Amino acid sequence: MNALLARHRAVLLAYLGMIVLLLLTSFVSQGFLSGSHLRTMAVLSAFIGIVALGQTFVIIGGGIDLSVPWVLNCAAVLVTLMANGADGPLIYAIPIALAGGALVGALNGFGIALFGVPPIIMTLAVNVILQGGILIYTGGAPTASAPPLIQFLAVGRIGPLPVVVLIWAALAVAATLLLSRTAFGRYLYAQGTSATVAEFSGVPTLRITVLAYTLSGFTAAAAGVLLTGYTAQAYLGMGDPYLFTSIAAVAIGGASILGGSGSYIGTIAGALVLTILTGLLPALNLSNGALLVVYGVVILVTVSLASDAVSDFFAVIARSFGRRDNAQS
């Protein structure tokens, strides 16, 4: 039992933190724990959670994806342009947008695995190229509004549950299974721990890298498509907040930014924590700036608590207590 706790310490801490936050904020503002408010937060978490899904895979594999903002945005623009407000074209518009995201991801993966471009540089370059590309294409002007079906996906409900949360839940189950129960997951963790050892062990590193980044492009595009339903149209810059939040969610969830450890369950907690914090904005009359400060502090605190340095510190303290007991007995 102790070993189990130790291994999943980071994730447990993240969920504990989330619960504490929730309780605190419910004291601060009435109606925070009301059904409708919880639903709203769930929906907002879902967007972060979906983008962070791909980011989780990429980070566990030892990389990072800085291209999510504009993959998201391009998918959003593409799908709304193709559909032009109607539901019918969605039958090809959505798959095309998703495939486009996956393709960009695959491009990232090949650049990194085949040509040895560092992940930061590759995904950064792709991000700015996509940004410039879509801005040139649209001339910087806002695009068509989102079709009713997408709006339903984003804000509609099936029973008491928002559709997008159900989609998120399904993706979460798939992600968790992929990571913990499949060969792909096993290879991904190995590669994130040491790419050299993975090579020497016959792990298909090229394939794994490409798959991880393809998945990240896919989820960023999916989030983009869904997000247009929430905001009722695609606008330029809608993807920007998701770079920081996707990485932060993964980090708060306990994954090592270097790779080789972590889980999607942890990322979910991270997404929830970030959303609750955002909800504090109107509740505490916090300005945008204050929120950013809080974000930063929260990241530092959670990552510190889960770090080895702190656990060593606590271990030393625990041992000194133990010794005192021994001396007395």
Place this chain on the structure above:
Amino acid sequence: MELIEAVGISKRYGGIVALSRADFRADAGEVHALLGENGAGKSTFIQILAGIVRPNGGTLHLAGQAYQPANARAAEAAGIAAVFQELSLVPDLTVAENVWFRREPLSLIGTVRKRRERDATLALFERYRIPAPAPTREVRRLTLAERQIVEIAKALSRDPSVIILDEATSALPPRETDWLLQLSQDLAAEGKLVIYISHRLAEIRQIAQRVTIFRNGATVATHDTAAVDDETIIADMLGRRMDRLYPPRIATATDRTALKLRGLSVGDRLADIDLDLKEGEVMGVAGLQGHGQRELFQALFGVSRSRGAVEVWGKPIAIRSPRDALVGRDGIALVPEDRRSHGLLLSKSVRENLTLSVVPRFTRFGFLSRSRERALVDEQLRTLQIKAGTPDQMAGTLSGGNQQKVIFGKMLLTQSRILLLYDPTRGIDVGTKGEIFRLMRDLAAKGYAILFYSSDLPEIVNVADRVAVLRNGKLAAILSGDDISEHRILREAMVEARAA
């Protein structure tokens, strides 16, 4: 004059006792050898002498004064320099920059005086006749042997009164080894103390006056090297008499050719290798360090690009990556040189490490079968007698010998019947070494074909059925039967160098 006196030194890391009671006395002007299996505490003890680690108990005196260095810098200031197996060289700096690192000659404005630095380096090389590479070469471009020499030069540059050499010759070719042995004697003659750690008894007998033996974290004995025999030394190290390190050689080779090489070449480091490795055979690869052995093994495992023809069990095969090599029964497996950075995921469990190369074997439709994995793992743990608390223990916490066994198990699970072993017993305690040699013999008897390289000549002589000697990247000779001897191997490895 007694220079170092250590009494009852102890050190623990949390619950693990690295040293329980280390006693050590050495004089100035002496070469004093330190022997012990891995895990016996030698490394911890010299780390304490070098100020890298602080002891928990015991007393330590240097030249009659209490010696409690707060850190490595204090130890340096006290005149103690150590050359560890783990090199402290910075790859992107040059030889000169590394030798004088943090002690460079400075100008008035605080910048390093490059020419002065280079001259000082050459003067240092001259004074001790150090066969070192040019001072302007970047360390990252040097071979392991060259780096070892630079590391030694770095230690000498401090003009220390105590020099600790930790397995310094394990990476050096014979000529440089002779230089180092001579140097040790010269330094002692100058009045310095040389603490010499090595597993090579022959070297110890050649240069050391006394030898202190560690076992299980404590000093067991100190002998005069001239007055003690090998059996006693080994008995002290192991705590028991060991009948034989090497298993009896039984001819198990058949006529079937497992691995056939024709014209194998790698860059300009390996040229035109023709070799036939038979089923059931244990073939050793020998030669001076850096003469193509690493390239040969890397080429056969797909880590280096190569030219030439390779046939495995009669079928031609192109190996461009380890994935091409690890193809099951007709494949080639490698136990690599560097187990910590090439062979194991230190932060992952023993179980995950063991099965990493054979994940498809317990995967159905992409999903892992935990039960089938456990069966494979238990089988290997049992067969190889790997000492780990549970299979979920982190591989990084295992001893060197057990880590090596995990890598063996990992490769055996791939069912490849051709095994490449690159220096499989390096840094491994004597007990596990014996187990590994027996394992190699058993596998050969089962029909495996084994190609192994060792930097320890006696190992090759005692274990190999045939020996391929490389010289300057070419195959100098293939020795078998009575032709296999240390003399003959060295001669084949060096004849051309002699003629120069």
Place this chain on the structure above:
Amino acid sequence: MTMTLPSAAKPVAKRDGDHARDRSTWLIDRAPFLIACGMLAVLIAIYGTLREGVFSFEELNLDTAAAMTLLLAATGQTIVLLRGGIDLSIGGMISLGTVLAATQFGGSPLQVAFAAVMIALLGFAIGVCNGLLISVLRLQPFLVTLATWSILSGTALMILPTDGGQLPDFWMAFGNASLLGVSSSVGLLVLLVLFWVWFRSTRLGIEIRATGSNQRSAELSGVSILRINLLAYGLSGLFAALAALYLTTQTGTGSPTIGKDYILPSVAAAVIGGISLFGGRGGMIGTIVGAFILTIIGNLVFVLQVSSYWQPVVSGVILLVAVLASSLAEKSARRSLS
């Protein structure tokens, strides 16, 4: 045949093969930097054909002024990259710096000078905090500086929610000043180059590079990793503050969001110029070339009268080309010299 021990090997100054090898490794090691120089030359040539008077002092003054903020930011980033880390917080520091300048610069030159020095020291102090968190808590630089970026940006927003503030005239005049036809920014550039030439040959500069090259070796050799982290990140924060101060001489206002635009370009400038993201390799001169490449691209886009959105596209492509080129050079080096 008896086996006599060969005499001890003679010390070697240079072996025959070494000369040829050294020449080719020198070239390959410098390849990324040389490629960047080539790219800059091509860009300047293209720019020169499109506009009059490109090869004049006036143009040099203009371009240096345009590049200087990025240059200062990238200087700090270069030092951190050489150490093997990364500093994302400079974005926040630049924003905060401009905001503080816009709100705190009173009237008298003395007061302004004092405030400016305070801002610079603040930058250094925050950098030292970054280094502390990274060293003492053993946290990853990416995450720590991401978090501090957030904190600094948030602070800037709290102080000055939108662009605004006022900077005194004489402060702005400094930005446009010139001596003998050479502008203050070119003077700064010269100072920057001198700084680097001095810094890289100091023990600290060498230790920073060594720590980035192989931290374990540096540690074993007695380097205090804590001190290196404190100083490297401290310097990065200091240069970010200087970048903010310079920026205000050009824009005349404080902006709580402007810093974001400098984070990734500071990394890109360094990488294009040949700095390795793994640490230990490269120099500031490369970063200067990289910063100018990114700036000239902006000029070209403007002169060609195409959508300004082409700038990020071209920058991204050039970044990729630079990295691919150096990666290929590295790979071919490994093949021929291994």
